[in-house]
Amino acid sequence: MLTLVYFAWVRESIGHDEEQMERPTPGTTVADLIATLAARGGGYAQALADPAKLRAAIDQRFVPLDTVIGDAKEVALFPPVTGG
Incomplete structure (x- = not known):
């Protein structure tokens, strides 16, 4: 199994912060x-329409x-990190 983790507006659009899926x-x-x-x-x-973002x-x-x-255990997807 592969764990997918979502952050910020990606998480908000998808509706949850984590899920499991079969290994690709x-x-x-x-x-x-x-x-x-x-x-x-x-x-x-909606969240993944523009991978460049x-x-x-x-x-x-x-x-x-x-x-x-590959044989990763986790993939995280998030918007670019900004400083502040």
């Missing part, structure tokens, strides 16, 4: 995962969206 097929990238989730429609489609972490390490998920 080998070679699946974070971008592929985002497309699969967006295809669910509803809040997923998203950042990701695999097992708590920031990664580009073209990173292969």
